Amino acid sequence: MSEILFLDGAQTRAALDPHRVLDAVATALVAIGRDEVSVPPRIAAHAPGGLLGAMPGHVPGLGLAAKLVSVFTDPARPGRSSHRGFVALFDAADGRPLALMDAEPLTEIRTAATATLSARALARPEGTRVAVIGTGAQARAQIALLAALDPNAPVSVAGRDPERAESAAALHPAGRVAGGIEEAVSGADTVFCCTGAVRPVIRRAWLSPGTHVSSVGGSHGPELDADTVREARLFAEWPGAATTRPPSGAHELQDLPPERSVALLGSVLAGEHPGRRDDELTVFKSTGHAALDVAAAHVAHAVARAQAWGTRIAM
Template sequence: MPFVTLINAREIDRLLPMGACIEVMARALVDLERGELSQPLRSVFVLPGAEGAMAWMPAHRAGPQAVFGMKVLCVMPGNPTKGLDSHQGQVLLADGETGQLRAVLDASAVTAIRTAAVSALATRLLARANACVLAIVGTGVQARRHLESIPLVRPIARVRVAGRTREHANKFAGEAAARFAFPIEAAENAQAAVRDADIVVTATSSATPVLAREWLAPGVHVNATGASRPTHHELDLETITDACLFTDRRESLEHEAGEYRLAVEKGLITDSHVAGELGELLTGKRQGRTSDDQLTLFRSLGLAVEDLAAAEYVLAKATESGSGITFDF
């Protein structure tokens, strides 16, 4: 009988610190670039006549320690009003030789940490070295995680945050202030938040743009982490067309990034507009920022290989420390 380890959100939060996850994501994206990790596009079932969707995200690691990974995720936009993360589900790990189940992990925790870690990695690769003013559009789980991750890679001295309402922003800033040494200000709206910012994070589920090119200062770096659905977009078309655009995976960008697809459909850009993938930056195949005035954009889609790599790391740490619940299955 195989042994299966069950790892909950609290354990994942302890076993996968943000700094470690940034390095895990860097290795994963290099492995993806080299073909050691692979994945298809995610499959999404949108609930007919209701808000919400279910997604399946499989991945595979080749080699002597072969592993299958699968994230099964329900995305429920109404959850934040109930005090819940909008992303609910599980990450499964299975032996790459036998297919036997090895671990089940809370997907909300894995997704929240690895998404912010990949944005921090993109920021490390693309933002100006002296970037110190951070703006966050959004006040949910991803906003909180990005507030944790971005200061690990740049000397953040000030933060402004905007939410759907000023009350949301005030609540976020008040709760976060006790955790960080730098000031955190609640902005009136997204335009006020991003004014003169060096780094911008959009972390919303909006189907319509929350960020306009005309609001952005020269030399800003933007991490766009919103919904990976072709009908949704957080950015206006001018931001996409003007930016030096990077992503985690071209195929995902072309099929799942609404603002990118719309810009292509309107003939504003072609596929050659994509400057590269993060894995290509990490392996030296592509060049990143070329000037201090350049607008750089990381359009994050979220990859199954990132979930697999994060889950592998957590399982290894859980095994070392005797964490989680292990049972016959």
């Protein structure tokens, strides 16, 4: 009889050590860039109010896992949606199920880690001004990760709801609320865009020369306007961000001209592709990838076992 380790939401969140998640996600991104991962195309079953998606993946050295997640509109919060589900981790050698954990905190931190790695690789080294656009779960996860990594670096937060923006900014010791999105991004060196937008919330005219934009939201529409995409050097987690249709692919990267290329962030991290050049505008567009779930699940399982957290369930 085998046992599986069950981690509830609080235990999953506690086991996702931010520094270890950053390292594991970097490993996964490099593996994606080198085409070393096994990740089939995403599939989803559609219901009247949303969908149920399945994202399995294997990353050498990190493991084998699958995420099952529902994405449903939230009638109580127009323009927002819920993401609920779990991640199952398996032994990559013999296929035994090892752990079951909450997908929500895992997805939040692996997405924030990916965005942060894009900023480290693509933003100007001397840039210190950071803006986070959005006040929902993913924006809050991004702010919390930035606070964990450098609590003294100022972060400006902007969103539609001033009260929610105030609450999100309070997650960072050096967080402050900007007067609006334009004010937040116009003086920023790095912009983390984490919204549920259905139309652009960032305009090219607001961005200073040399800005890096990391866009991780926009599942239902583009976060960035066409001018920003047209003038930027483009980066993504995987080739399908530009070659598959939404929601697998990115709204902003659809139907690019043949001469436009989208570089992989993992190739930049591995030193196999150039990153930023001088004061050009750079955009990293995230759509999520199963290899990143594998990376975060690997960390959560290792930390939980070391700390004797969770409940063991006989299978």
